[in-house]
Amino acid sequence: MPQKRLSVVVTRRLPEAVETRLSELFDVTLREDDTPMTRAQLAEAMAEADVLVPTITDQIDAGLIGQAGERLKLIANYGAGIDHIDVETARRRGILVSNTPGVMTDDTADMVMALMLGVTRRIQEGLLVMQAGEWQGWAPTAFLGTRLGGKRLGILGMGRIGQAVAKRAQAFGMQIHYHNRRRLRPEIEDSLEATWWESLDQMVARMDVISVNCPHTPSTFHLLNARRLRLLKPSAVIVNTSRGEVIDESALTRMLKAGEIAGAGLDVYQHGIKGNPDLVNMPNVVMLPHMGSATIEGRIEMGEKVLLNVKTFADGHRPPDQVLPAML
Missing domain, CATH: 3.40.50.720 (NAD(P)-binding Rossmann-like Domain)
Structure with a gap:
C-alpha cells in the first residue's frame, strides 16, 4: 500500500518551479493570491497540516502554536530569518523548525x-x-x-x-x-x-x-x-x-x-x-521594500532548501536545516 503523502500548506505564492515541485511530491495547498494569511487562516492551516511553509510575513507565536493540530510536525520556513517563529514553544510541542540559510x-x-x-x-x-x-x-x-x-x-x-x-x-x-x-x-x-x-x-x-x-x-x-x-x-x-x-x-x-x-x-x-x-x-x-534577497536565482534556491527539508522529514530524518533554540 503506497505511503500517504504529507499535507503541506504554503502561506504565500512562491516561484512557479518551486510550487510545481512541491505539488509533485506532497499533498500541497497553495495560495491563490500573494497576500499574507490572516491569523485565522494560519490557525486553520496549522490545525490540519503535517507541514507549514511560512514566510517572514507570518507571525507564528506561542498562541498559534498552541492551536496547532497533532499532525503538525514541521514548520519549514521559506527564508533564513526565523525571529517571527517561536522556536522554543514549537520545540516543546514536538514541532521541528527549519529555515533556508546561505542561499541569499x-x-x-x-x-x-x-x-x-x-x-x-x-x-x-x-x-x-x-x-x-x-x-x-x-x-x-x-x-x-x-x-x-x-x-x-x-x-x-x-x-x-x-x-x-x-x-x-x-x-x-x-x-x-x-x-x-x-x-x-x-x-x-x-x-x-x-x-x-x-x-x-x-x-x-x-x-x-x-x-x-x-x-x-x-x-x-x-x-x-x-x-x-x-x-x-x-x-x-x-x-x-x-x-x-x-x-x-x-x-x-x-x-x-x-x-x-x-x-x-x-x-x-x-x-x-x-x-x-x-x-x-x-x-x-x-x-527599499525588503529587496535584499529578491533575485530569481535566490528565491528558487530558497525553495529548493524548503523542498529538501520537507522531503528529508518525509523520509523519516531530521531536516538538514533544522533550527534549534540554542542556535538563536
Whole structure:
C-alpha cells in the first residue's frame, strides 16, 4: 500500500518551479493570491497540516502554536530569518523548525553595496531630478557625494553575509572593521584584512559607514539605540539589510533630520512594512521594500532548501536545516 503523502500548506505564492515541485511530491495547498494569511487562516492551516511553509510575513507565536493540530510536525520556513517563529514553544510541542540559510548571502551583500553607493553618491536625488525633468545640465558642484575608497566600513555581524559584504567592500578599497559575538579565526580575518573591535561603542564612533548584518534576537533589539547612534560621526552613513528592530528607528530619524548622521540606506524597518513616514521624503535616505534577497536565482534556491527539508522529514530524518533554540 503506497505511503500517504504529507499535507503541506504554503502561506504565500512562491516561484512557479518551486510550487510545481512541491505539488509533485506532497499533498500541497497553495495560495491563490500573494497576500499574507490572516491569523485565522494560519490557525486553520496549522490545525490540519503535517507541514507549514511560512514566510517572514507570518507571525507564528506561542498562541498559534498552541492551536496547532497533532499532525503538525514541521514548520519549514521559506527564508533564513526565523525571529517571527517561536522556536522554543514549537520545540516543546514536538514541532521541528527549519529555515533556508546561505542561499541569499551574495544577493544581500550586493544590495548592501548598492545602498552604500545609493546614499554616498546621492543616486536617489539624481534620479528624482531626472524623473521630474528638472536637470539643468552638468555643474562642477552639483550632487557632490563621497567616494567609498579609503573609508572605514564597520560591519555589525560577521556571519556569512557580513563576510560577503567585507569581500565586496575590499574591492572598493574600503578598510574593513567588524564587531561580532565571537572573533573570526585569524586566517579569515587575514583574508578579509579585517579588524575586530570588542567594543561596539568604540567601533561605531570611528566608522564612516556602518552595515548592519546581524540577526534580530532579544540581545540585538535596538543594539544601535539612541545613545549608541549619538557616537557616530556626523559624516557617517548607516546601511541596514538585516532586521529593522536592530536600530532604534525613531532615534535614527531624529538624527537624520537634524543632520547628526549623514545618511541611511534601509531595506528593513522596525515595524515591518511601516517605516517611519518622516524617512520617506528625506533626500539623504534610500528606502527599499525588503529587496535584499529578491533575485530569481535566490528565491528558487530558497525553495529548493524548503523542498529538501520537507522531503528529508518525509523520509523519516531530521531536516538538514533544522533550527534549534540554542542556535538563536
